[in-house]
Amino acid sequence: xxxxxxxxxxxxxxxxxxxxxxxxxxxxxxxxxxxxxxxxxxxxxxxxxxxxxxxxxxxxxxxxxxxxxxxxxxxxxxxxx
Numbered sequence: 001x002x003x004x005x006x007x008x009x010x011x012x013x014x015x016x017x018x019x020x021x022x023x024x025x026x027x028x029x030x031x032x033x034x035x036x037x038x039x040x041x042x043x044x045x046x047x048x049x050x051x052x053x054x055x056x057x058x059x060x061x062x063x064x065x066x067x068x069x070x071x072x073x074x075x076x077x078x079x080x081x
Contacts, residue, residue: 019061022054033069034060044075053077 021035032038039054054076060069 032057032060034062034066035069036060038069039076042075051075051077 018037019035020037021030021032021039023030023032023038023040025040028040030038032040036058038057038060040057042053042055044051044053055071056073056076057069058072059067061067
């Protein structure tokens with residue numbers, strides 16, 4: 001997954017310490033709210049079919065002015081990755 005961010009026009013301008021966290025726990029084991037981007041794996045059932053994806057939070061941080069990440073999308077399907 002990390003190779004997807006290397007030498008890309010969109011990601012070349014990210015700050016040096018841009019934190020992205022992936023989590024598969026049911027209860028947010030990695031504290032996604034303190035990271036710049038937090039992705040928690042979820043399975044959603046739609047029309048009797050199970051779909052895999054992520055709940056996505058953004059904007060967290062523990063710097064001089066700590067901020068809790070906000071929900072960006074309840075379900076981002078894995079197909080777009």
